[in-house]
Amino acid sequence: MWTLRLGGKRVLKSKDLHLFYGEKEALKGIDIEFKQGEIAALIGPSGCGKSTFLRSINRMNDMIPGVTITGNIMYKDQNIYSPQTDLVELRKKIGMVFQQPNPFPFSVYENVIYGLKLEGKRSKEELDEIVEKSLRAAAVWDDVKDKLDKSALALSGGQQQRVCIARVLAVEPEIILLDEPTSALDPVSSGKIENMLYELKDKYTMIMVTHNMQQASRISDKTAFFLDGNLIEFDKTSNIFLNPKKQETEDYISGKFG
Numbered sequence: 001m002w003t004l005r006l007g008g009k010r011v012l013k014s015k016d017l018h019l020f021y022g023e024k025e026a027l028k029g030i031d032i033e034f035k036q037g038e039i040a041a042l043i044g045p046s047g048c049g050k051s052t053f054l055r056s057i058n059r060m061n062d063m064i065p066g067v068t069i070t071g072n073i074m075y076k077d078q079n080i081y082s083p084q085t086d087l088v089e090l091r092k093k094i095g096m097v098f099q100q101p102n103p104f105p106f107s108v109y110e111n112v113i114y115g116l117k118l119e120g121k122r123s124k125e126e127l128d129e130i131v132e133k134s135l136r137a138a139a140v141w142d143d144v145k146d147k148l149d150k151s152a153l154a155l156s157g158g159q160q161q162r163v164c165i166a167r168v169l170a171v172e173p174e175i176i177l178l179d180e181p182t183s184a185l186d187p188v189s190s191g192k193i194e195n196m197l198y199e200l201k202d203k204y205t206m207i208m209v210t211h212n213m214q215q216a217s218r219i220s221d222k223t224a225f226f227l228d229g230n231l232i233e234f235d236k237t238s239n240i241f242l243n244p245k246k247q248e249t250e251d252y253i254s255g256k257f258g
């Protein structure tokens with residue numbers, strides 16, 4: 001399912017991004033840019049810095065004691081690492097979906113509107129509309145439409161993950177970060193989420209860490225190969241998988257290590 005829908009506007013760009021956990025340099029000067037309407041997959045062996053990079057984009061590493069970050073990440077014209085950045089606003093625009101579904105112990109409905117509560121009053125009708133729209137976009141409406149007032153924790157793992165995606169969509173992000181969003185799920189649930197992400201891609205920019213090469217090749221437009229804190233190669237997914245420029249990429253793709 002390679003796609004040719006490349007070339008939207010640039011929405012995110014990292015410049016010479018270094019990140020240290022104490023003495024350990026986990027990111028060694030990452031320069032990369034992502035465009036509107038693309039899905040980018042981040043691949044590479046365990047410990048190469050994929051999740052660290054993903055978490056840097058919405059400043060989730062800042063709270064970790066001993067972390068030092070240099071360089072910058074621009075979201076449009078805004079330097080994400082500027083002290084003026086409002087993290088609540090940033091995380092609305094750049095939402096995140098984690099490996100383990102993490103619904104709150106509330107009803108499905110309350111989960112979806114969670115992020116909107118911070119935005120002041122909205123009418124019940126408006127909220128109902130947003131809940132339905134978000135759950136439909138996350139391809140879980142039919143599963144939960146009769147259970148909106150039931151606990152989200154009572155859903156299956158795959159349904160929970162899709163409700164978590166609806167929660168992110170409800171605040172109308174521009175960028176969605178996904179950290180191995182299907183790795184804790186069975187193949188059927190994973191397939192539903194893959195299809196759903198593919199359907200959503202025109203509207204959002206998505207950056208997804210995955211260990212699943214088939215998944216990267218099925219749904220991503222671009223693929224970034226990380227190795228030992230370096231970005232080795234970033235290109236159209238078809239090039240990375242069929243015609244990589246760097247030897248390390250070829251060795252990884254062909255299973256020589258990793």
Ligand SMILES: Nc1ncnc2c1ncn2[C@@H]1O[C@H](COP(=O)(O)OP(=O)(O)OP(=O)(O)O)[C@@H](O)[C@H]1O
Nearest residue numbers: 021024026044045046047048049050051052053064
């Ligand atoms: N909170 C932390 N404190 C110290 N070191 C960390 C921390 N998080 C990650 N690291 C180290 O930074 C490096 C990069 O880790 P990261 O989790 O980003 O890799 P990854 O490519 O996402 O790995 P995986 O595919 O296994 O999830 C690893 O050496 C890891 O041990």
